[in-house]
Amino acid sequence: xxxxxxxxxxxxxxxxxxxxxxxxxxxxxxxxxxxxxxxxxxxxxxxxxxxxxxxxxxxxxxxxxxxxxxxxxxxxxxxxxxxxxxxxxxxxxxxxxxxxxxxxxxxxxxxxxxxxxxxxxxxxxxxxxxxxxxxxxxxxxxxxxxxxxxxxxxxxxxxxxxxxxxxxxxxxxxxxxxxxxxxxxxxxxxxxxxxxxxxxxxxxxxxxxxxxxxxxxxxxxxxxxxxxxxxxxxxxxxxxxxxxxxxxxxxxxxxxxxxxxxxxxxxxxxxxxxxxxxxxxxxxxxxxxxxxxxxxxxxxxxxxxxxxxxxxxxxxxxxxxxxxxxxxxxxxxxxxxxxxxxxxxxxxxxxxxxxxxxxxxxxxxxxxxxxxxxxxxxxxxxxxxxxxxxxxxxx
Amino acid sequence: xxxxxxxxxxxxxxxxxxxxxxxxxxxxxxxxxxxxxxxxxxxxxxxxxxxxxxxxxxxxxxxxxxxxxxxxxxxxxxxxxxxxxxxxxxxxxxxxxxxxxxxxxxxxxxxxxxxxxxxxxxxxxxxx
Numbered sequence: 458x459x460x461x462x463x464x465x466x467x468x469x470x471x472x473x474x475x476x477x478x479x480x481x482x483x484x485x486x487x488x489x490x491x492x493x494x495x496x497x498x499x500x501x502x503x504x505x506x507x508x509x510x511x512x513x514x515x516x517x518x519x520x521x522x523x524x525x526x527x528x529x530x531x532x533x534x535x536x537x538x539x540x541x542x543x544x545x546x547x548x549x550x551x552x553x554x555x556x557x558x559x560x561x562x563x564x565x566x567x568x569x570x571x572x573x574x575x576x577x578x579x580x581x582x583x584x585x586x587x588x589x590x591x592x593x594x595x596x597x598x599x600x601x602x603x604x605x606x607x608x609x610x611x612x613x614x615x616x617x618x619x620x621x622x623x624x625x626x627x628x629x630x631x632x633x634x635x636x637x638x639x640x641x642x643x644x645x646x647x648x649x650x651x652x653x654x655x656x657x658x659x660x661x662x663x664x665x666x667x668x669x670x671x672x673x674x675x676x677x678x679x680x681x682x683x684x685x686x687x688x689x690x691x692x693x694x695x696x697x698x699x700x701x702x703x704x705x706x707x708x709x710x711x712x713x714x715x716x717x718x719x720x721x722x723x724x725x726x727x728x729x730x731x732x733x734x735x736x737x738x739x740x741x742x743x744x745x746x747x748x749x750x751x752x753x754x755x756x757x758x759x760x761x762x763x764x765x766x767x768x769x770x771x772x773x774x775x776x777x778x779x780x781x782x783x784x785x786x787x788x789x790x791x792x793x794x795x796x797x798x799x800x801x802x803x804x805x806x807x808x809x810x811x812x813x814x815x816x817x818x819x820x821x822x823x824x825x826x827x828x829x830x831x832x833x834x835x836x837x838x839x840x841x842x843x844x845x846x847x848x849x850x851x852x
Numbered sequence: 853x854x855x856x857x858x859x860x861x862x863x864x865x866x867x868x869x870x871x872x873x874x875x876x877x878x879x880x881x882x883x884x885x886x887x888x889x890x891x892x893x894x895x896x897x898x899x900x901x902x903x904x905x906x907x908x909x910x911x912x913x914x915x916x917x918x919x920x921x922x923x924x925x926x927x928x929x930x931x932x933x934x935x936x937x938x939x940x941x942x943x944x945x946x947x948x949x950x951x952x953x954x955x956x957x958x959x960x961x962x963x964x965x966x967x968x969x970x971x972x973x974x975x976x977x978x979x980x
Contacts, residue, residue, distance in 0.1 A: 582890040589883040596872035600865075608863040684897055689890070696889050700882060835883065842882050846875045 472516055479752035480515045486755075487512035487747075490645070499652030503625065506743020507645060507750075514549065514748040526550075527748045532557065532637055552745040556633050556640070561742040562626035563710040568735030569626075569837065570690070570714020571727045573805065577831040579685055580678035584797070584828075586781065588835025591801025592843050593777025594621030598770030605762060612636050615847040617763050620647045621770025622840030623654070623802035629746060630707060631844045634852050641750025642760045646767035651804045657768070658775050658811045662799050665779045670786060671819045673794040675828045683719070690716040697842070703852070704845030711837065774802045778832065800829035803836030933963065 469475065487508045494504035517525045527549035531542050537557060542550050555561040578584055599618030603611060612635035619628045620643065628647040632640045650657065663671075690712035698705045717727040782798025796815060800808040809829035816825040863871075935943050946966050951958040 579890060579894075582887040585883040585887050585890075586880070589880045592876065592879055596876050600868055600872055603863075603865060603868040608865060608868055611863050611868060614868070682897060682901075685893060688893055688897075692889055692893055693886060696886065697882065700885075701878075838886070839879055839883060842879050843875060846878060850871055850875070 476515070476518050477752070479756050480518045483515040483518075483750070483752045483755060484512060487515065490649075493649075493652070500648045502739055503648050503743045504652065506740060507641075507648065507747035510549065510744035510747025511641065511645075511750045511755075512747075513744075514751055518751060527553070527751070529638075529749070529751060529754065532749075549745055549748040552741050553749070555738075555741055556629065556745050557637070559630055559633070559706055561738050561745075562630040562633075563706050564734060564738045565626040565742065566707050566710035566841075567714035567717075568730050568738070569805070570711040570716075571718045571730035572735075573711075573715055573718075573834050573837070574830070575689055575715060575834055576681045576686060577678050577827050578834050579681045579689060581828070581831050583785065583793075584831035585835040585838070587778050587785070587798045587801040587832035588803070588837075588839040589801075590781030590798060591774045591778030591803075591832065591836050592622060592839045594770040594772065594774030594802075595619055595840075595843050597621070597773040598766045601769060602762070602766050605766075606759070612851050613639055613759070615851055616643050617766045618770055619643075619840070619844055619847065620650065620763075620767040621774040621802070622836075622843055623647070623651055623771065623774065623804040623808065624837060624840040625651065626742075627707060627803075627840050627844045629742070631847055634848065637749075638754050639759065639763065640746060641748075641755055642763045643767075644746045645750065646764050649764075650767055650771045651807065654771075654802075654804050654807045655811050655814075657771055658799050658802075658808065659815050661772055661775045662779055662796050662812070662815055665776060666783070666795055668819065670783065670795050671816065672823065673786065673791060674820070674823050675792065675794055675797075675825065678827055678831070683721075686719045687716070687721075690719065693838070697838075701842060701845050701849065703849045704841055707841040707844065708838065711841065771802065775799045778802065778836075782832075794823075794825060794828065797825060797829045797832055801832040801836045801839070803833065803840045805833050805837060806830065808836070809833040938966075 490504055490508035490511065493499040494501040494508060514527050524545075524547060526547040528542075528546060531537060531546060531550060532553065539554065542554065595618040597618075598621050599614050602614035602617045606614060608614075616628065616632040616636045616639060619631050622628065625644065625647050629640065629644055632643045636643070694709055694712045697708055714727075714730050717723045717730055778798035778801035779795055780798070781801075782793065782795030785798075786793045786795045794816065796812050800812045802808050809826055812829040813824065813826040816823045933943070933947075943966065947958060947961070947963060950963075951961055954961070
């Protein structure tokens with residue numbers, strides 16, 4: 458008799474019968490994201506992890522099995538009880554500590570810093586302005602989100618806006634503090650649009666520039682001394698963090714990573730930051746962020762709104778960069794190709810590559826990659842500052 | 853900036869617009885100031901390089917002034933050597949001894965400096 462009861466119990470726990478249609482829909486979405494990541498190579502390093510985390514969390518979403526991986530209730534409080542999480546949490550709960558404490562986004566920024574060459578930006582400092590202008594979409598999307606959802610959701614509006622910064626770790630860093638229940642949706646929207654940059658940006662660039670502007674060839678950037686490259690991350694950290702302390706975690710880590718790369722005595726650390734550390738953190742980040750996308754959190758009108766407004770944010774950021782690029786081009790007497798403004802969204806180096814490719818469509822010998830890298834890395838600083846400001850005002 | 857928002861518990865669209873404008877302007881200002889930081893950095897490094905280059909050039913110039921003019925190369929010589937405060941005969945002897953000790957032809961050696969360090973002696977020096 459007991460054996461029969463056990464079999465019935467086993468059947469009740471079986472996911473096939475215990476999960477609802479919402480979970481099945483989420484499993485389907487996770488599989489679509491896996492397809493996009495694996496077959497279409499859309500940001501596979503993160504999308505595969507996010508999609509798999511999403512898949513896992515929705516497979517064990519029934520009442521009997523929900524405790525195995527992730528407890529959303531443990532995290533939807535202002536001050537999570539970490540002792541309780543370590544004692545009673547599931548696997549994803551343990552991994553999620555790194556997201557909630559900002560550890561993963563900051564460590565990823567160390568890696569990004571170690572991979573970034575600020576040389577092109579230092580040789581043409583004016584490109585920093587393009588990195589600022591390309592944050593326009595953040596505020597357009599923020600305002601639109603406030604208009605559509607009401608200002609009661611201003612924190613979520615800020616997180617939607619930051620998608621326009623085209624910087625995944627920054628979006629995660631801000632969302633885990635301001636709107637943690639939407640972390641999955643925001644991260645998926647941010648990374649999906651970053652992957653879609655080659656499709657989103659070219660029509661906007663072409664619509665806002667003339668053929669003559671697209672054909673502008675730029676002078677080669679000047680050589681930047683090693684000393685300048687070493688002093689730059691230190692100077693930026695001191696100057697910016699003193700001015701806006703809330704940018705310290707992101708910008709500090711970015712500049713620390715860059716200092717490891719440039720200073721010359723820390724090759725091993727730089728190598729670790731660029732490869733081993735970055736890979737390990739990406740792995741943990743992807744799966745734990747994906748696991749927050751439970752059906753209850755993800756399947757809502759707000760998710761659709763996040764995805765729609767995310768696209769608006771990206772588009773306006775690109776437009777802001779290009780329009781400012783046009784202004785600089787005019788001011789410089791046609792020495793700056795305005796298309797490089799589009800690279801001010803900080804998806805490094807994808808946005809710069811898109812500008813380069815659009816330039817070569819019109820002139821095969823016009824190589825804009827190095828020129829576009831300048832606003833591209835400036836965009837990383839710009840979006841980190843934008844996130845820091847939102848955190849100061851709303852956090 | 854918090855003082856702006858502490859006064860309001862709930863936000864209106866006007867507040868959201870103000871936040872947007874303010875933040876965007878602040879980003880422009882911060883990055884604009886960073887441009888200034890970069891130019892300052894470049895300026896100081898340029899001045900520093902100029903100063904250190906000038907110093908080394910000055911030292912080179914002084915050394916050239918002090919150096920005795922070389923009239924003609926000795927037979928079989930390879931390269932040049934500047935001799936300061938020492939007789940050519942003594943310098944040649946030191947170099948020959950070094951070459952013999954090292955079992956290396958003289959024209960394969962490069963003399964950076966030869967100094968007499970004995971007490972009460974004249975500070976003789978050869979540089980090559």
